[in-house]
Amino acid sequence: MMLYKEPAPIKDRENPFESMMSRFNVAAEVLGLDEEVYNVLKSPTRQVIVNIPVTMDDGKVRVFEGFRVMHSNILGPSKGGIRYAPDVFLDEVKALAAWMTWKCAVVDIPYGGAKGGIICDPYSMSAGEIERLTRAYTNSLIDIFGPDRDIPAPDMGTGPREMAWLMDEYSKTRGSTEHAVVTGKPLVLGGSLGRVEATGRGVMVSAMAAMEKLGMDPNKSTAVVQGFGNVGAWAAKLMAERGVKILGISDVSGAYWNDNGIDIEAAIEYKNEHNGRLEGYKGAEMMDPNELLTTKVDVLVPAAVEDVITIHNVDKIQARLIVEGANGPTSYKADSIINEKGIMVVPDILANSGGVTVSYFEWVQNRMGFKWTLQRVNERAERIMNEAFERVYAASQKYNVPMRIAAYIVAIDKVAMTYKYRGGF
Numbered sequence: 001m002m003l004y005k006e007p008a009p010i011k012d013r014e015n016p017f018e019s020m021m022s023r024f025n026v027a028a029e030v031l032g033l034d035e036e037v038y039n040v041l042k043s044p045t046r047q048v049i050v051n052i053p054v055t056m057d058d059g060k061v062r063v064f065e066g067f068r069v070m071h072s073n074i075l076g077p078s079k080g081g082i083r084y085a086p087d088v089f090l091d092e093v094k095a096l097a098a099w100m101t102w103k104c105a106v107v108d109i110p111y112g113g114a115k116g117g118i119i120c121d122p123y124s125m126s127a128g129e130i131e132r133l134t135r136a137y138t139n140s141l142i143d144i145f146g147p148d149r150d151i152p153a154p155d156m157g158t159g160p161r162e163m164a165w166l167m168d169e170y171s172k173t174r175g176s177t178e179h180a181v182v183t184g185k186p187l188v189l190g191g192s193l194g195r196v197e198a199t200g201r202g203v204m205v206s207a208m209a210a211m212e213k214l215g216m217d218p219n220k221s222t223a224v225v226q227g228f229g230n231v232g233a234w235a236a237k238l239m240a241e242r243g244v245k246i247l248g249i250s251d252v253s254g255a256y257w258n259d260n261g262i263d264i265e266a267a268i269e270y271k272n273e274h275n276g277r278l279e280g281y282k283g284a285e286m287m288d289p290n291e292l293l294t295t296k297v298d299v300l301v302p303a304a305v306e307d308v309i310t311i312h313n314v315d316k317i318q319a320r321l322i323v324e325g326a327n328g329p330t331s332y333k334a335d336s337i338i339n340e341k342g343i344m345v346v347p348d349i350l351a352n353s354g355g356v357t358v359s360y361f362e363w364v365q366n367r368m369g370f371k372w373t374l375q376r377v378n379e380r381a382e383r384i385m386n387e388a389f390e391r392v393y394a395a396s397q398k399y400n401v402p403m404r405i406a407a408y409i410v411a412i413d414k415v416a417m418t419y420k421y422r423g424g425f
């Protein structure tokens with residue numbers, strides 16, 4: 001019998017949960033967080049592991065392992081995406097769930113944090129297999145999910161299509177149409193205008209806010225965007241529209257460089273016509289993906305996966321500003337060198353929080369049974385992002401800490417205060 005090959009263990013990678021905890025500890029120390037609250041927040045409220053049997057197209061049944069981690073529901077129902085990836089693992093999902101808690105608190109929306117994951121390779125599966133997997137995962141977590149309990153959304157490897165299946169499966173089981181159980185849905189199924197581009201737009205808004213603080217003129221600045229999925233491509237497009245010259249981009253097929261600036265619209269068009277990949281894109285020269293992060297540009301936007309800026313390359317980074325489109329792209333050990341070098345970082349829990357902000361708008365619209373215009377969505381999201389940026393910037397000045405620790409301080413303070421009002425058992 002052919003056994004499903006387990007993904008190879010991840011080497012040379014910091015444990016993302018520990019990376020998250022290290023920053024949490026620093027912020028807790030600065031805040032003087034009391035022990036009771038520290039103990040409540042340091043571990044997830046609930047972690048669920050499911051084994052999901054799915055009939056594959058060849059008629060054989062394969063069992064997939066899936067997770068859902070609810071880190072906190074102090075601020076409200078837990079919120080966070082579902083990741084489909086061959087190498088997703090529990091400690092990663094735990095970290096991602098905690099980051100959702102801090103993210104929602106930083107932008108001041110009434111959600112706790114959660115994250116889900118399924119160990120699978122969606123790129124090698126048919127649409128039918130992914131649909132059956134998504135429906136089975138939804139079914140196995142039917143008592144966890146709910147518009148007032150835990151609200152999933154897309155993450156790496158998932159998008160509106162999967163959210164539609166999830167919403168449909170949940171609704172069928174409940175016997176009523178439940179739009180608000182999931183966000184990031186297709187527009188015709190209760191999705192919100194502006195949700196698809198929301199994370200990339202928030203990255204652009206926070207990049208502009210940071211550039212203003214640093215006295216950088218977008219029209220005279222250059223950038224590299226690592227990762228050309230939904231977040232990276234939108235961030236690149238919107239930054240380019242604001243005058244930033246995007247010299248380099250990359251995805252799993254490699255890194256692409258153009259001294260005159262990459263035509264982002266053309267690259268997006270190419271990617272859309274080529275199964276979501278840049279492979280074969282001719283508007284740029286190929287370059288070593290490792291070098292992409294360390295070339296001389298003003299702004300670096302890591303918008304792919306965790307742990308790409310590590311002690312192995314941080315020394316060589318030349319950008320003045322890092323805006324984290326991805327979750328956890330900088331490993332904890334790299335933080336101190338970044339700070340020594342005087343690089344400003346707009347951390348993930350601030351920079352990419354535009355996605356969950358518009359998810360919140362989607363949920364609000366679903367509950368109102370009313371649709372907002374794109375202009376309303378974008379204006380409100382931009383205001384929320386700018387206010388969050390100012391709160392974090394003010395905390396970084398007040399406590400004399402880097403932006404990342406300041407973001408954790410703002411978030412932990414908010415959750416701790418709410419916890420105090422609500423009380424424990």
Ligand code: GLU
Nearest residue numbers: 080081153154155356359
């Ligand atoms: N997966 C996205 C994130 O990491 C979106 C989560 C959501 O909209 O709930 O922020």
